[in-house]
Every structure is written in structure tokens, then in C-alpha cells.
Amino acid sequence: MLRILTIVIICATLIGCKEETYYPKPHGHFRISFPDTVEMKAYEGSCNYTYEYPFFAVVQDKPNCNQDIYFPYYNAVLHITSIKFDNVGNNNLFYHTEYSRKLAYEHRVKADAINESIFTNDSSRVYGVAYEIIGNVASNYQFFLTDSTDNIFRGSLYFNVRPNIDSIRPVLSFLKENIEGMIETFDWK
Secondary structure, X not given: OHHHHHHHHHHHHHHHOOOOOOOOOOOOOOOOOOXXXXXXXXXXXXXXXEEEEEOOOEEEEXXXXXXXXXXXXXXXXXXXXXXEOOXXXXXXXXXXXXXXXXXXXXXXXXXXXXXXXXXXXXXOOEEEEEEEEEEOOOOOEEEEEEOOOOXXXXXXXXXXXXOOHHHHHHHHHHHHHHHHXXXXXXXXX
């Protein structure tokens, strides 16, 4: 019996005295840096509107005064649609504002909440609504601006990554502030 007990103790000692195995830390997210101050550039193209946009954005004009505003460092793009309506058929203010609202609320299936903000600037005749869509959705921020008679300017922010609100929240907050700065400086020609 003493022999068996001795063999068990020796085996337990040999098994328990292995070298410790180290495992690498899991990969984390990269650090995102934001500029301390945001300088704004003026956009004054051939379209019927002007605005200021952040220096780190790249504006690409498309046909019919539509645009893509790229934020290359943050892997995001703001798609802009500009429509001049003539109040014939569905080409009117009511249709386009409701269509913008419908596009924002199509995300409600995956959204945790949708917050609306109203923008008004009577001196420039700029009126609009912004939709902050909270959750793992394709477009977390959308807006439209109108002069209430002839024009509508609509924007949708997209990230070129799989939707994960926990990962994009800091960048979304930063870009949202800058897009709101664009909205505040928006003016019709």
C-alpha cells in the first residue's frame, strides 16, 4: 500500500510540475484619434446650395447635384441627394419629406431607438429633420433639409464595415457633430 501511495505522489508531482503555458492577449480594437479642432472648408459648387464641411472630408460631385462626402480616415461616406421639385405628381415637398422619413424608419426593425431633431434657420430658409438611428443598422444618421418650396437636400451616413454600434459609436458621435456643423452652415443660393 505504501508503494502505491508513493507512486501516486510521484506521478502527481511530475504531472503538476509542467512548464506554465502563456497565451497571447486577444486582439483589441485600434485606437481612433480625432482632431482637436475641426477646420471647415466652404463648398460652393455649381449647385443651388452652399455649406461648410470638415477639412478631413473629400467631396465628390455626381450628376444632378448629388454628392458623396467621404471620410476616408473613418471609413465612412455621407451620400447626398439633391432634388428640385416642381409640384407635379409625386415631385412635391410632402412626398419627398415623407419618403425621407420612410427611409429612416425602415431601420426600425433592427434599431433600438430613432431620435428626431428639427433644424430651422428662417433667415436662410433652411428647414429640416435629422434622424439618429441607434442600434446595429446600416445607416445611423440621416437628415433632410428643404427651403419648403422648391428644393430638398437629403443625406445618409454609412460606414464601410459591418454594423456594430459598440465599435462605431465614438466615430459616429464625432461625425454626427461635424455633419450637424454642415447643416448649420447650409444655405440656398
